[in-house]
Amino acid sequence: MASTPPPGWYPDPENPAEWRWWDGRAWATAASASAVDRPARRRPPVWGWLLIGVVALVPLILLSPVIAPIALIVAITGIVGWSRGTRTWMRFRSKKAAAVVTVAATIALLVTGSVTASIRPPAEGERASFADVRTSDRDTAPRDDAGRQSPDPVSTPTSGATPSPTPTPTPTPTPTVREEVVTEQIAFERVTQDDINLPQGQTLVSTPGQPGERTLTYRVTELEGKELQRELLSDVVTVEPVTEVTSVGTYVAPEPAPPAAPEPGTGCDPNYADACVPVATDVDCAGGGGNGPAYFDGVARIVGSDIYELDRDGDGYACEPS
Numbered sequence: 001m002a003s004t005p006p007p008g009w010y011p012d013p014e015n016p017a018e019w020r021w022w023d024g025r026a027w028a029t030a031a032s033a034s035a036v037d038r039p040a041r042r043r044p045p046v047w048g049w050l051l052i053g054v055v056a057l058v059p060l061i062l063l064s065p066v067i068a069p070i071a072l073i074v075a076i077t078g079i080v081g082w083s084r085g086t087r088t089w090m091r092f093r094s095k096k097a098a099a100v101v102t103v104a105a106t107i108a109l110l111v112t113g114s115v116t117a118s119i120r121p122p123a124e125g126e127r128a129s130f131a132d133v134r135t136s137d138r139d140t141a142p143r144d145d146a147g148r149q150s151p152d153p154v155s156t157p158t159s160g161a162t163p164s165p166t167p168t169p170t171p172t173p174t175p176t177v178r179e180e181v182v183t184e185q186i187a188f189e190r191v192t193q194d195d196i197n198l199p200q201g202q203t204l205v206s207t208p209g210q211p212g213e214r215t216l217t218y219r220v221t222e223l224e225g226k227e228l229q230r231e232l233l234s235d236v237v238t239v240e241p242v243t244e245v246t247s248v249g250t251y252v253a254p255e256p257a258p259p260a261a262p263e264p265g266t267g268c269d270p271n272y273a274d275a276c277v278p279v280a281t282d283v284d285c286a287g288g289g290g291n292g293p294a295y296f297d298g299v300a301r302i303v304g305s306d307i308y309e310l311d312r313d314g315d316g317y318a319c320e321p322s
Contacts, residue, residue, distance in 0.1 A: 071108040078102030175223045179233070186212035188241040198249025209244025212237060271304030272318055283308040285319035 012018040020027050078101040188209035198204060214237045221229040268276035269283075275298040277283055284290020286297035300318045302311055310318030 071105045075102055075105035078105060173224050175221050175228060177219060177221050180218045180220050182216045182218065183238075184214050184216065186214055186237065186239075186241045188212065188243055190244045190246065192246045192248050194250045195247035196249075196251050198247060198251060200249050200252050202249040204247045204249075205244065206247045207243070207245035210242035212241030213239040269307070271302065271307055272300035272310075273303045275300035277308070277310070277318065283310065285310055288319075 008021055009019045010022060012020045078099070188211050190209060192203075193206075195204070195206075214235060216235050217233040219231040219233055220227060267279060269279050271277075275296070277296045277300050278294045280292075280294030282290075282292065283294045283296050284292055286295040296308075296310065296319055299320050300310070302316050302318055306318065308318075311320075313320070313322075
C-alpha cells in the first residue's frame, strides 16, 4: 500500500483503512489506498467460477448436518449486522460485507437442507404405510377368468419410469343403523264406587292399583357416535295396568224408634228393668221429695230413656239409695 495517498484522495472518517475521492463537487465511492497503486486484477473465467462452486458444494454435502445449524446462525447474525450497521461478533467491516456473508450463509443453509432431506431415510411409519397400500392394492386387483390377479401397475416396474406410492384414501364415515328396545311404565287409573255395605263416610280400597308396562322398539341411525334419526317401529303393551277401585260407604243405619209410652195403670214402664216402675204421668222415688202422683219403691236399671228422671247421679240406676 502506498505510504502517501495520491492527490485528491483522503482518509475515510468512517473507516480509516479506506480512502475517498473529492472531485471538486462531491465525494466519490471510497477505495482502498492499495488499489490505487496496484494494477487491476484479471477476473477468473466463468468455468473457473463453476469449478469453485462445485468444489465448495462437496463439503456442504458431506457435512450438511453440521453446516446447516452453523449457516443458520451466521445468516441471522449477518441480517442483524446489515440492518443495524453494527459489527456484531463477526466483526463486519461494512454493511456490504454483512450482506455478502448473509447471502452466502443463506445459500449454504438451503443447499444443506435440501441435501439432508434427499438423503434422509424414510421413517418407520412411512415405510409401513407404503407397504400397507401395496398390499391393499394387490388384494383388490382385478382377476382374469382363471382367477389370477392382473399385474399391479404400481408394483410392476416399467422401463424408464419410477413407481410412485399410491396415497391412502381417507375413509368416509358411514352411518350405522341399530335397533333399540325401551320399556316404559304405564300409570294405573283410580276410580271410586258406592258400597251400600259400608257405613256412610267410610272408604276402603277394594282393588289395589298395579302399573302396567309397554315395550317400544326404535330404529336408531348414528354417525360417529352421534344420533341422527330415531324411528318408532312398534309400541306394544306387554302388561296391562290394574285400575285402583276405592269403595265409598253409603249405608245409613235407621234411628231406633222410641218405645211407645204405655197407658197409665196398665203395667210396668219398659224403659226400666229389674223392677217394675209404674206407668203414670209422673213417677217419683218413694221416700223422696217428689209429688207423684205415682211412686217407685226399689232400684231399677235404666234400659231406655229415663223419662221420669229417676237416675239423679247418672250411673244408669233409678232410685238408687245414696
